Amino acid sequence: xxxxDRLAAWLEREDAADEESAEAAFANAYALxxxxxxxxxxxxxxxxLGRKVRLRRRRLSxxxxxxxxxxxxxxxxxxxxxxxxxxxxxxxxxxxxxxxAAPWLVAYSTGAISLWWFVVRVGGPLATAVDxxxxxxxLVGVELVGILAFxxxxxxxxxENEGEVPV
Amino acid sequence: MSVEPSDADLALKVLAGSExxxxxxxxxxxxxxxxxAFRMVGDRGLAEDLAQEAFxxxxxxxxxxxxxxxxxxxxxxxxxxxxxxxxxxxRLDTTSLDELSEAGFQPAAEYSASCSPEGMAVRGxxxxxxxxxxxxxxxxxxxxxxxxxxxGLTHPEIAxxxxxxxxxxxxxxxRARKALSALLKPFAAAxxxxxxxx
Numbered sequence: 001x002x003x004x005d006r007l008a009a010w011l012e013r014e015d016a017a018d019e020e021s022a023e024a025a026f027a028n029a030y031a032l033x034x035x036x037x038x039x040x041x042x043x044x045x046x047x048x049l050g051r052k053v054r055l056r057r058r059r060l061s062x063x064x065x066x067x068x069x070x071x072x073x074x075x076x077x078x079x080x081x082x083x084x085x086x087x088x089x090x091x092x093x094x095x096x097x098x099x100x101a102a103p104w105l106v107a108y109s110t111g112a113i114s115l116w117w118f119v120v121r122v123g124g125p126l127a128t129a130v131d132x133x134x135x136x137x138x139l140v141g142v143e144l145v146g147i148l149a150f151x152x153x154x155x156x157x158x159x160e161n162e163g164e165v166p167v
Numbered sequence: 168m169s170v171e172p173s174d175a176d177l178a179l180k181v182l183a184g185s186e187x188x189x190x191x192x193x194x195x196x197x198x199x200x201x202x203x204a205f206r207m208v209g210d211r212g213l214a215e216d217l218a219q220e221a222f223x224x225x226x227x228x229x230x231x232x233x234x235x236x237x238x239x240x241x242x243x244x245x246x247x248x249x250x251x252x253x254x255x256x257x258r259l260d261t262t263s264l265d266e267l268s269e270a271g272f273q274p275a276a277e278y279s280a281s282c283s284p285e286g287m288a289v290r291g292x293x294x295x296x297x298x299x300x301x302x303x304x305x306x307x308x309x310x311x312x313x314x315x316x317x318x319g320l321t322h323p324e325i326a327x328x329x330x331x332x333x334x335x336x337x338x339x340x341x342r343a344r345k346a347l348s349a350l351l352k353p354f355a356a357a358x359x360x361x362x363x364x365x
Binding site for chain 1 (some may be wrong): 182184186189190192193194197198200201202205211214215218219222225226227230259261262293294296297298301312316317340341344345347348351352354355358359362
Protein backbone atom coordinates (compact mmCIF):
# COMPACT_ATOMS: atom_id res chain seq x y z
CA UNK A 1 0.00 0.00 0.00
CA UNK A 2 1.55 3.32 -1.09
CA UNK A 3 1.70 6.40 1.14
CA UNK A 4 -1.01 8.07 -0.96
CA ASP A 5 -3.25 5.01 -0.55
CA ARG A 6 -2.82 5.06 3.22
CA LEU A 7 -3.73 8.73 3.33
CA ALA A 8 -6.70 8.23 1.01
CA ALA A 9 -7.93 5.26 3.06
CA TRP A 10 -7.92 7.34 6.23
CA LEU A 11 -9.66 10.33 4.59
CA GLU A 12 -12.35 8.03 3.18
CA ARG A 13 -13.04 6.47 6.57
CA GLU A 14 -13.03 9.89 8.20
CA ASP A 15 -15.74 11.01 5.74
CA ALA A 16 -17.71 7.84 6.46
CA ALA A 17 -17.80 8.93 10.13
CA ASP A 18 -16.84 5.45 11.30
CA GLU A 19 -14.93 6.42 14.42
CA GLU A 20 -13.17 3.13 15.10
CA SER A 21 -11.97 2.38 11.59
CA ALA A 22 -11.11 6.06 11.03
CA GLU A 23 -8.91 5.97 14.12
CA ALA A 24 -7.15 2.81 12.96
CA ALA A 25 -6.65 4.24 9.47
CA PHE A 26 -5.33 7.48 10.94
CA ALA A 27 -2.81 5.56 13.07
CA ASN A 28 -1.69 3.82 9.88
CA ALA A 29 -1.31 7.13 8.04
CA TYR A 30 0.34 8.84 11.02
CA ALA A 31 3.04 6.17 11.04
CA LEU A 32 4.28 7.76 7.81
CA UNK A 33 5.54 10.79 9.72
CA UNK A 34 9.26 10.51 10.17
CA UNK A 35 10.51 10.00 13.67
CA UNK A 36 13.56 11.77 14.98
CA UNK A 37 16.22 9.76 16.73
CA UNK A 38 18.03 11.54 19.52
CA UNK A 39 21.72 11.93 18.81
CA UNK A 40 24.09 9.88 21.02
CA UNK A 41 25.92 13.07 22.05
CA UNK A 42 22.61 14.54 23.16
CA UNK A 43 21.96 11.49 25.34
CA UNK A 44 25.46 11.58 26.82
CA UNK A 45 25.36 15.34 27.44
CA UNK A 46 21.90 15.21 29.01
CA UNK A 47 22.76 12.21 31.20
CA UNK A 48 25.94 13.91 32.40
CA LEU A 49 24.10 17.15 33.12
CA GLY A 50 21.32 15.25 34.83
CA ARG A 51 23.79 13.44 37.04
CA LYS A 52 25.47 16.74 37.93
CA VAL A 53 22.08 18.19 38.80
CA ARG A 54 21.41 15.21 41.08
CA LEU A 55 24.81 15.53 42.75
CA ARG A 56 24.29 19.26 43.27
CA ARG A 57 20.84 18.58 44.65
CA ARG A 58 22.20 15.92 47.01
CA ARG A 59 24.97 18.26 48.15
CA LEU A 60 22.45 21.04 48.70
CA SER A 61 20.19 18.67 50.59
CA UNK A 62 23.07 17.63 52.87
CA UNK A 63 24.00 21.26 53.41
CA UNK A 64 20.39 22.06 54.25
CA UNK A 65 20.31 19.23 56.81
CA UNK A 66 23.58 20.40 58.33
CA UNK A 67 22.29 23.98 58.46
CA UNK A 68 19.07 22.79 60.06
CA UNK A 69 21.03 20.77 62.66
CA UNK A 70 23.19 23.80 63.46
CA UNK A 71 20.07 25.99 63.70
CA UNK A 72 18.38 23.52 66.05
CA UNK A 73 21.52 23.24 68.19
CA UNK A 74 21.75 27.06 68.31
CA UNK A 75 18.12 27.37 69.24
CA UNK A 76 18.50 24.78 71.97
CA UNK A 77 21.55 26.57 73.38
CA UNK A 78 19.66 29.86 73.33
CA UNK A 79 16.66 28.31 75.07
CA UNK A 80 18.94 26.69 77.65
CA UNK A 81 20.66 30.06 78.22
CA UNK A 82 17.26 31.65 78.75
CA UNK A 83 16.11 28.76 80.91
CA UNK A 84 18.90 29.08 83.53
CA UNK A 85 17.85 32.56 84.80
CA UNK A 86 14.22 31.52 84.65
CA UNK A 87 14.86 28.40 86.69
CA UNK A 88 16.80 30.45 89.31
CA UNK A 89 13.81 32.79 89.61
CA UNK A 90 11.42 29.85 89.97
CA UNK A 91 13.58 28.32 92.75
CA UNK A 92 13.66 31.69 94.58
CA UNK A 93 9.88 32.05 94.42
CA UNK A 94 9.33 28.52 95.65
CA UNK A 95 11.82 29.00 98.51
CA UNK A 96 10.12 32.25 99.52
CA UNK A 97 6.68 30.64 99.44
CA UNK A 98 7.92 27.73 101.52
CA UNK A 99 9.63 29.99 104.06
CA UNK A 100 6.46 32.11 104.37
CA ALA A 101 4.20 29.10 104.60
CA ALA A 102 6.28 27.30 107.27
CA PRO A 103 5.06 29.35 110.38
CA TRP A 104 1.44 28.92 109.27
CA LEU A 105 1.97 25.23 108.72
CA VAL A 106 3.53 24.86 112.18
CA ALA A 107 0.72 26.89 113.83
CA TYR A 108 -2.06 24.89 112.21
CA SER A 109 -0.32 21.61 112.92
CA THR A 110 0.00 22.58 116.58
CA GLY A 111 -3.72 23.46 116.74
CA ALA A 112 -4.68 20.18 115.14
CA ILE A 113 -2.48 18.22 117.54
CA SER A 114 -4.00 20.02 120.54
CA LEU A 115 -7.53 19.22 119.34
CA TRP A 116 -6.59 15.61 118.82
CA TRP A 117 -5.09 15.48 122.33
CA PHE A 118 -8.36 16.90 123.79
CA VAL A 119 -10.51 14.38 121.92
CA VAL A 120 -8.33 11.54 123.15
CA ARG A 121 -8.47 12.84 126.72
CA VAL A 122 -12.28 13.20 126.81
CA GLY A 123 -13.16 10.27 124.54
CA GLY A 124 -10.96 7.80 126.50
CA PRO A 125 -12.89 7.92 129.85
CA LEU A 126 -16.25 8.03 128.01
CA ALA A 127 -15.38 4.90 126.06
CA THR A 128 -14.18 3.20 129.25
CA ALA A 129 -17.49 4.07 130.98
CA VAL A 130 -19.59 2.67 128.17
CA ASP A 131 -17.36 -0.32 127.68
CA UNK A 132 -19.55 -2.78 129.83
CA UNK A 133 -22.87 -4.58 129.05
CA UNK A 134 -24.80 -2.91 131.84
CA UNK A 135 -23.68 0.59 130.94
CA UNK A 136 -24.36 -0.07 127.25
CA UNK A 137 -27.90 -1.39 128.03
CA UNK A 138 -28.66 1.65 130.17
CA LEU A 139 -27.43 3.94 127.40
CA VAL A 140 -29.54 2.19 124.74
CA GLY A 141 -32.59 2.39 127.08
CA VAL A 142 -32.12 6.09 127.60
CA GLU A 143 -31.75 6.54 123.83
CA LEU A 144 -35.00 4.63 123.19
CA VAL A 145 -36.91 6.68 125.78
CA GLY A 146 -35.60 9.84 124.17
CA ILE A 147 -36.68 8.67 120.71
CA LEU A 148 -40.17 7.79 121.95
CA ALA A 149 -40.48 11.19 123.63
CA PHE A 150 -39.54 12.89 120.38
CA UNK A 151 -42.10 10.80 118.47
CA UNK A 152 -44.90 11.67 120.95
CA UNK A 153 -44.06 15.35 120.64
CA UNK A 154 -44.19 15.08 116.84
CA UNK A 155 -47.68 13.43 116.93
CA UNK A 156 -49.06 16.10 119.28
CA UNK A 157 -47.84 18.86 116.98
CA UNK A 158 -49.38 17.08 113.98
CA UNK A 159 -52.84 16.76 115.61
CA GLU A 160 -52.74 20.40 116.75
CA ASN A 161 -52.18 21.46 113.19
CA GLU A 162 -55.21 19.45 112.06
CA GLY A 163 -57.40 20.88 114.92
CA GLU A 164 -58.14 17.52 116.51
CA VAL A 165 -56.49 17.17 119.87
CA PRO A 166 -56.98 13.62 121.18
CA VAL A 167 -58.49 13.30 124.58
CA MET B 168 18.33 -13.69 28.95
CA SER B 169 18.57 -10.31 30.68
CA VAL B 170 15.41 -8.52 31.74
CA GLU B 171 15.25 -4.81 30.99
CA PRO B 172 15.02 -2.82 34.23
CA SER B 173 11.77 -0.90 34.63
CA ASP B 174 11.68 2.89 34.56
CA ALA B 175 11.00 2.91 38.30
CA ASP B 176 14.07 0.70 38.93
CA LEU B 177 16.22 3.01 36.84
CA ALA B 178 14.84 6.06 38.65
CA LEU B 179 15.72 4.50 42.01
CA LYS B 180 19.24 3.71 40.77
CA VAL B 181 19.63 7.29 39.53
CA LEU B 182 18.60 8.45 42.98
CA ALA B 183 21.31 6.23 44.42
CA GLY B 184 23.81 7.99 42.15
CA SER B 185 24.24 5.43 39.35
CA GLU B 186 25.77 6.92 36.21
CA UNK B 187 24.78 4.01 33.94
CA UNK B 188 21.16 4.25 35.14
CA UNK B 189 21.16 7.97 34.29
CA UNK B 190 22.35 7.18 30.78
CA UNK B 191 19.85 4.34 30.39
CA UNK B 192 16.92 6.46 31.54
CA UNK B 193 17.88 9.36 29.26
CA UNK B 194 18.51 6.94 26.40
CA UNK B 195 15.08 5.40 26.81
CA UNK B 196 13.22 8.72 26.68
CA UNK B 197 15.52 10.90 24.60
CA UNK B 198 13.97 10.16 21.19
CA UNK B 199 10.33 10.34 22.37
CA UNK B 200 11.15 13.59 24.17
CA UNK B 201 12.85 15.20 21.18
CA UNK B 202 10.03 14.00 18.90
CA UNK B 203 7.33 15.42 21.14
CA ALA B 204 9.14 18.73 21.59
CA PHE B 205 9.86 18.92 17.85
CA ARG B 206 6.18 18.44 17.02
CA MET B 207 5.35 21.20 19.49
CA VAL B 208 7.90 23.82 18.39
CA GLY B 209 8.94 22.68 14.90
CA ASP B 210 12.69 23.13 15.33
CA ARG B 211 15.09 20.32 16.10
CA GLY B 212 17.70 22.34 17.98
CA LEU B 213 15.05 23.99 20.09
CA ALA B 214 13.35 20.63 20.63
CA GLU B 215 16.62 19.21 21.99
CA ASP B 216 17.00 22.19 24.32
CA LEU B 217 13.45 21.74 25.63
CA ALA B 218 13.90 17.98 26.01
CA GLN B 219 17.12 18.57 27.92
CA GLU B 220 15.41 21.11 30.18
CA ALA B 221 12.68 18.54 30.87
CA PHE B 222 15.26 15.87 31.73
CA UNK B 223 17.04 18.23 34.10
CA UNK B 224 13.78 19.13 35.84
CA UNK B 225 12.95 15.44 36.16
CA UNK B 226 16.39 14.64 37.59
CA UNK B 227 16.07 17.54 39.99
CA UNK B 228 12.68 16.37 41.29
CA UNK B 229 13.38 12.66 41.16
CA UNK B 230 13.02 12.46 44.97
CA UNK B 231 9.32 13.24 44.58
CA UNK B 232 8.74 10.57 41.91
CA UNK B 233 6.22 7.94 42.99
CA UNK B 234 7.35 4.52 41.62
CA UNK B 235 3.70 3.41 41.57
CA UNK B 236 3.04 5.98 38.87
CA UNK B 237 4.11 5.36 35.28
CA UNK B 238 7.35 7.22 34.64
CA UNK B 239 6.35 8.06 31.05
CA UNK B 240 3.25 9.96 32.22
CA UNK B 241 5.27 11.96 34.72
CA UNK B 242 8.05 12.68 32.25
CA UNK B 243 5.71 13.82 29.47
CA UNK B 244 3.86 16.01 31.95
CA UNK B 245 7.11 17.80 32.76
CA UNK B 246 8.13 17.97 29.09
CA UNK B 247 4.75 19.30 28.06
CA UNK B 248 4.96 22.01 30.74
CA UNK B 249 8.40 23.00 29.48
CA UNK B 250 7.10 23.19 25.88
CA UNK B 251 3.98 25.13 26.89
CA UNK B 252 6.07 27.57 28.92
CA UNK B 253 8.27 28.12 25.88
CA UNK B 254 5.31 28.58 23.52
CA UNK B 255 3.70 31.04 25.92
CA UNK B 256 6.90 32.99 26.40
CA UNK B 257 7.48 33.20 22.65
CA ARG B 258 3.82 33.41 21.64
CA LEU B 259 4.24 30.62 19.09
CA ASP B 260 0.58 29.77 18.85
CA THR B 261 -0.22 27.88 15.66
CA THR B 262 -3.80 29.12 15.71
CA SER B 263 -2.33 32.44 14.68
CA LEU B 264 0.37 31.01 12.42
CA ASP B 265 -0.91 32.98 9.44
CA GLU B 266 -0.66 36.19 11.45
CA LEU B 267 2.87 35.27 12.48
CA SER B 268 3.80 34.56 8.87
CA GLU B 269 2.42 37.93 7.89
CA ALA B 270 4.46 39.50 10.66
CA GLY B 271 7.61 37.90 9.23
CA PHE B 272 7.86 34.79 11.43
CA GLN B 273 9.50 31.94 9.52
CA PRO B 274 8.61 28.49 10.78
CA ALA B 275 11.02 25.58 10.44
CA ALA B 276 11.91 24.54 6.90
CA GLU B 277 9.65 21.50 7.01
CA TYR B 278 6.63 23.73 7.53
CA SER B 279 7.60 26.67 5.35
CA ALA B 280 5.17 28.22 2.88
CA SER B 281 6.94 26.53 0.01
CA CYS B 282 5.54 23.24 1.31
CA SER B 283 2.12 23.83 -0.21
CA PRO B 284 -0.16 20.80 -0.58
CA GLU B 285 0.14 21.02 -4.36
CA GLY B 286 3.92 21.27 -4.26
CA MET B 287 4.21 18.31 -1.96
CA ALA B 288 1.70 16.38 -4.04
CA VAL B 289 3.90 16.84 -7.07
CA ARG B 290 6.81 15.46 -5.10
CA GLY B 291 4.59 12.76 -3.59
CA UNK B 292 5.62 13.72 -0.07
CA UNK B 293 2.76 12.34 1.98
CA UNK B 294 4.84 12.20 5.16
CA UNK B 295 5.85 15.86 4.83
CA UNK B 296 2.27 16.86 4.14
CA UNK B 297 1.15 15.00 7.26
CA UNK B 298 3.87 16.67 9.33
CA UNK B 299 3.04 20.09 7.93
CA UNK B 300 -0.66 19.62 8.65
CA UNK B 301 0.16 18.47 12.17
CA UNK B 302 2.19 21.64 12.70
CA UNK B 303 -0.77 23.78 11.67
CA UNK B 304 -3.44 22.45 14.03
CA UNK B 305 -3.99 23.88 17.49
CA UNK B 306 -1.34 22.88 20.09
CA UNK B 307 -3.95 21.22 22.34
CA UNK B 308 -4.97 19.00 19.43
CA UNK B 309 -1.40 18.39 18.34
CA UNK B 310 -0.20 17.29 21.75
CA UNK B 311 -2.91 14.64 22.12
CA UNK B 312 -2.19 13.30 18.64
CA UNK B 313 1.55 13.08 19.33
CA UNK B 314 1.07 11.48 22.74
CA UNK B 315 -1.45 8.96 21.39
CA UNK B 316 -0.10 8.01 17.98
CA UNK B 317 3.59 8.74 18.37
CA UNK B 318 4.30 7.89 22.00
CA GLY B 319 1.56 5.27 22.34
CA LEU B 320 0.08 6.58 25.57
CA THR B 321 -3.43 5.44 26.51
CA HIS B 322 -6.32 7.87 26.90
CA PRO B 323 -6.12 7.83 30.73
CA GLU B 324 -2.35 8.36 30.59
CA ILE B 325 -2.76 11.32 28.25
CA ALA B 326 -5.44 12.70 30.57
CA UNK B 327 -2.94 12.41 33.45
CA UNK B 328 -0.21 14.13 31.46
CA UNK B 329 -2.46 17.01 30.41
CA UNK B 330 -4.43 17.22 33.65
CA UNK B 331 -7.79 17.00 31.86
CA UNK B 332 -10.64 14.46 31.93
CA UNK B 333 -10.43 11.42 29.63
CA UNK B 334 -13.50 12.70 27.78
CA UNK B 335 -11.62 15.87 26.84
CA UNK B 336 -8.74 13.78 25.48
CA UNK B 337 -11.13 11.77 23.28
CA UNK B 338 -12.89 14.93 22.08
CA UNK B 339 -9.58 16.61 21.25
CA UNK B 340 -8.36 13.52 19.40
CA UNK B 341 -11.54 13.47 17.33
CA ARG B 342 -11.32 17.19 16.57
CA ALA B 343 -7.62 16.88 15.75
CA ARG B 344 -8.36 14.18 13.18
CA LYS B 345 -11.11 16.30 11.68
CA ALA B 346 -8.81 19.32 11.48
CA LEU B 347 -6.02 17.25 9.92
CA SER B 348 -8.37 15.70 7.37
CA ALA B 349 -9.62 19.18 6.41
CA LEU B 350 -6.02 20.32 5.91
CA LEU B 351 -4.97 17.21 3.98
CA LYS B 352 -7.92 16.89 1.62
CA PRO B 353 -6.52 19.49 -0.86
CA PHE B 354 -3.22 17.60 -0.82
CA ALA B 355 -4.96 14.27 -1.48
CA ALA B 356 -6.97 15.82 -4.34
CA ALA B 357 -3.84 17.35 -5.84
CA UNK B 358 -2.05 14.00 -5.51
CA UNK B 359 -4.85 12.31 -7.41
CA UNK B 360 -4.64 14.90 -10.16
CA UNK B 361 -0.88 14.38 -10.45
CA UNK B 362 -1.37 10.61 -10.64
CA UNK B 363 -4.08 10.95 -13.29
CA UNK B 364 -1.96 13.32 -15.41
CA UNK B 365 0.95 10.84 -15.21
